[in-house]
Amino acid sequence: MFKEMHDLFQWAWLIPALPFLSFLLIAFVTKRSKGLSSTVSILAILTALGIAVAIGIGVIQSGAELVENPAIVNVNWLNIMGLKINFGTVIDPLSAMMLFVVTLVASMVQIYSLGYMHGDKGWSRYYAYQSLFASAMLGMVIATNLLQLFIFWELVGLCSYLLIGFWYFKVSAREAAKKAFITTRVGDFGLLLGILFLYNKFGTLDFVALSAALSANLQNVAVVGTVSYVTVMAFLVFMGPLGKSGQFPLHVWLPDAMEGPTPVSALIHAATMVVAGVYLVARMYFLFHASPAALQFIAGLGAFTAIFAASIAIAQDDIKRILAYSTLSQLGYMMFALGVGSYSGSMFHLMTHAFFKALMFLGAGSVIHALHEKQNIWDMGGLWKKMPITGWTFFIGVLAISGVPPFAGFWSKDEILANALLNGHPIIYAVGLFTAFLTAFYMSRLFFVAFMGPEKPENHPHESPWSMTIPLIILAFFSVVGGLVSLPEHNFAFFVHYGEFEAEAMHWGLAGISVIAGLLGIGLAYTIYLKKSIAAEAIVARFPGVYKVLQNKYYIDELYLWLIHNIMDGLGKALYWFDIYVIDGVVNGIALITRGSAKTLRRTSTGQLQTYAMVFFFAVVVLYLVFAFGEGQLTTLNPLATLGGVK
Incomplete structure (x- = not known):
């Protein structure tokens, strides 16, 4: 059985190759035909999704064998004196999970775009960029070495620049694209230095070989001052994720990136590009695990980013920017999970977050599409009755991110919080718990104001076409059941690697505390914005300085x-x-x-x-x-x- 699965794993290169082929076809053959361009792009990513699902099933059937012995296929790319670089594919639980998440979300986004981008003059160009981005992200996921990963990492950055600035005739879009590209380059410079340091020390960039070399030489690592060489390398490598995953202080590009089309926000800023940094830390976890100082820094910075972004979100009025700061906060969650040793919890939350955050971004796009580009939540209201599919699916996303059981976010969020406390990080646990309260509050605020608030007579909302609602329904389904795969009876092997606190050991008492925090956040938002027992204006009037600081994002941009x-x-x-x-x-x-x-x-x-x-x-x-x-x-x-x- 394992041999048959290994034969299947050898075809993993097709997953990034198919979207890249569709990019070439659209760019050089079908660009004058809108319908043919979108058909080629969607068929390519759906085929890649099918292969990813087959590989995922194979990984589950293989059990723990692939954890210690990943299925690796390498082809020599560069071989000169003193330098040998391979290009290849690696299939293990981590890459299999990422392949499924990226292809699923990319497929839903491309189908959704049939309705959202209808009539856009750059239709073929849009689908070409979408295909190239999917290819780059998937190529990064299955990379077997740091140089291969870095090439696709930079290509992902290029595609984000192209997609954020897709409506280049808008000054705000052009500026946002440049801001994203330049800000992430700051972190990427550090990552490149880290790669050079690693090669200089160990003579290899292959992940498996690096892990073995680091383990063998850990006791003989050179010391730079009082900081070990390993710690220096870990901090340099982490600079890449610092920028790509929007950790403070390089977070400023992500909210502005909402100037791109909303499906782009769902793809790049919810489920794929922004989690590339989290994925890199997970893939290089053997390096960070060898440096307690680096892990402590990641845990502290992740926790700070989580509560920092959540506090900003409670004072924002633009529906996409609320979701953007929510994404920053959840990325902080994933990072501090890795820092406190919850490898499995971080990867689990990466997956569940991709489902419900992509769902809410696409739901926001459905609202913007229905209201003719209105994005301020106070210009909305009464959408629940006029847009029932969008309303119900968005509500599922709110419950999932708020950690209400049995929705997906409950399982992953509580695993992270329990790990933080049980692994000896009570302050980070408290920060994470308060962040969970804030998350439930500002997401419920958005929902109650936009969907259940007073209807605006000047608005004439209507439900979106099937091409937009079907992806919402599919993502809502995964937002409901996505967390159940962690239960022991499902034999789900994606989250056992480095995991010390597995799903079967879930601490239900701690989970109950976090659920109460989420319900309190929902209840407070209901009391203020729907029942109006407490006037929001009175709170703002009582704390005008605090509100102004939060609304202006702590003046970091200034x-x-x-x-x-x-x-x-x-x-x-x-x-x-x-x-x-x-x-x-x-x-x-x-x-x-x-x-x-x-x-x-x-x-x-x-x-x-x-x-x-x-x-x-x-x-x-x-x-x-x-x-x-x-x-x-x-x-x-x-x-x-x-x-x-x-x-």
């Missing part, structure tokens, strides 16, 4: 702009004047002296024999006069001539 305009620009001007007056002054001064000397000397080089003869004649005369009339004076001036008398 701080960065101030630093750029006053520190970086000022430093740039100082260096400019130093270059002009010091560097150029010295260089140009030497040049002027040389040029002036050359002009003078040039006058003595006439090329005429008569002139040279005259110069020689006068020189001889001068020398004769010096020796003839100056000898006595020279003798008198010579002090040696007066010593001992004149002979």
